Amino acid sequence: MTNIREVSVDELRHLVSERALQGETMLLNMGPQHPSTHGVLRLLLELDGEIVVNCIPDIGFLHTGVEKSMESKTYQKAEVMTDRLDYLNPIGNNLVYCLAVEKLLDLDVPPRAQAIRVILAELTRIGSHLLWLGTSALDLAAMSVFLYTMREREKILDIFEMVSGQRMMTTYIRPGGLWRDVPVEFEDAVYKFIDELPREIEKYHDLLDENELFLDRTKGVAVITKEECLAYGVTGPVLRAAGMAYDIRKAIPYSGYDQYDFNIPTRTEGDVYARYAVRMDEMDESLKIIRQALDKLPYGPVRSNNRKYVPPPRSEIGVSMEALIHHFKLWTEGFYPPRGSVYVATESPRGELGVFLESDGSPKPYRVHYRTPTFANLQVMPILTRGQFIADVVAAIGSIDIVLGDADR
């Protein structure tokens, strides 16, 4: 055991300052089991008294080798693994994978399926932001917000259970459309939820906006500039809170986001409070998108009609020979996409979530790579925390909304 510890200290020698080696500053290990690290993140902090001199994040505790496993499964079966990456954004992970497969196959998705995808993706965004709000407020000692947000998030999970039978690991979005159409009570349930949520969001504003303790812990803390965000590949609410109005839903619209009218909330301060404000406004914008999508939800099929890539509906299998053959072929062999590689990016609750997919013409993906927002955003932890108090490290981690399943894959 002693051997291993010596090796790791030696490896970190170039990362800590001279003063640490002489024993003037203290090296403190925070995590991987610290409650404020939202999972299993280890931070090696170099401290001068209470001030952080340097912060070295250490990730990989939740590495599950998903990318390797996906290479050994057919395209349809590999999708099941994608839910498990970012467990607060399962629909978004399905969506980006399906968009990549559809781009590879050049497959069209019916408008009804696209609208339902948008509704569910925005519900996931609200659910993720609610959980973020609750937990990061809890880190800053505002206990009651957590209880309220978890209650509202439960309603979103109920909607997911209604459409897919699963609360979190839905695998509801499939290449070429959806698994099945939504049940009849779906629209009413979502209308009820989006009618109720604005009142709840008001409550969160009441609890936090003028809360002296919350403001002291968030304003001017863990500041990052726009230029640093761009250099380090930081995206999502962190980038928008630093003053750059960039949202992939607007810049490169997918799934018909260009049909909806919504704004990109931005702030210029780039501190923890700005990120809080951006995310709170994003929830309002998501509600707007959901309402527009529901109001003009088109009728029609929810799956592409291309039988070479998309399985036929159950009702056809009993009466059509071709349908039975297609079904059998698709689930035993899979489909054969053309050779080539594609990259598709979407806006997840945390930033740019992309999939790089390479095909060698066989039914199994040759290489799948998830470009995850948490991985990129976590990289700026040293910039966020340098010169801050150690207590503010907690606020900084909370404000970039990390999900370690997303970073470690």
Added chain:
Amino acid sequence: MDEKMRTVVEGLQSRFNLDVQEFRGEVTLIVPPEHIVSVAQSLRDDYGFEQLVDVTAVDYFPQLEPRFHVVYHIRSLAQTLIICLRVPLNGNYPSVSTVEKVYPGANWYEREVYDMFGITFEGHSDLRRILMPYDWQGHPLRKDYPLGYEEVQFSFNIDEVLKRKLRPQE
């Protein structure tokens, strides 16, 4: 390829002699390993590609020349363009210069590629494993690395299984 992209590609081609591929509207440039830093520098400074989105790699084992492609995605936020660069590397001691000086965000991505594929990035400030444990042997995303399964433990073979499991850490 749209107009803005065509200017970028033609500008780069006139300086560096690069192959261009297009698939589903995505433009990929095949960049020789010695040019990657200057191409990245030129993309950032001359054409406004300010954000490095992603660095990853693909293993074409058993093909050895080239065995790996290191894949960079670089984005211009203002022009909403994304360009893909591929650097072919051969199988023996694959190594390429780091683009960390141009895009500081490449630090962790290159560590991940090093960890998963064993590709060395010359001049990298902190080339350690990032996802796998420090003392791990091998590079998991290489095609010649076995997928691996956990052996199932029963009461009759638990000693054997534990012995095999513990061996690498001794």
